[in-house]
Amino acid sequence: MGLPKPTHTAGEALRYMEKAKGLLKAAAIEDNIYLDKKPVREAFGTSYLAILEAINEALIKKGLLTRKELPKSVDGYMATIKKHLSVTKTGKLVREFDSLYEALHIAGYYRGLLYQVPLVKEAMREADTFIKKVLP
Known part of the structure; x- marks a missing residue:
């Protein structure tokens, strides 16, 4: 008996x-x-x-992309957000994603530059807010 395939739901991002x-x-x-x-x-x-899981789930639930068509790079995610998830043409959601990418992935994870408690907590709050905007 094989392992069950993982299900990716909005609960996964949370x-x-x-x-x-x-x-x-x-x-x-x-x-x-x-x-x-x-x-x-x-x-x-x-x-x-x-954040990536929330974007993936939003795209799939809206029927915009299949699992195989999901973005594979940060640039791909930005283009996909702009095309499919932004409600206005101002690019606000794309800018928020880019800012979170820089803070969470680059400064926080990759370089380890963020370790002051208020900065870390604010970054986590921003990630929560973004996920709630994106999830259907």
């Missing part, structure tokens, strides 16, 4: 965000600074994946 928040809760803080950058970086990486 599950990733809960995992990211759990990583932060377990991290030691002193003087409003996370003492260990590793769980903070993991939390940023996980929250960025939550």
Whole structure:
């Protein structure tokens, strides 16, 4: 008997965000600074994946793309958001995604530059807000 195929639902993005928040809760803080950058970086990486999962699910649920057609790069996600998910032509959602990509994935996860508690919490709030905008 094989393993069941994973189902990707709106709950998947929220599950990733809960995992990211759990990583932060377990991290030691002193003087409003996370003492260990590793769980903070993991939390940023996980929250960025939550955003991608939310976008994927929105595209699939709206019947705009199939799993095989989903974007494979950050530029692909920006083009797809602009084409399929932006309600206005101002590009606000694309700018929000780009900002979150830079903060969560590049500064937070890849480079490990964000470890002050207020900055980390604000980035997580912004990720939550973006996911709620995108999910159907």
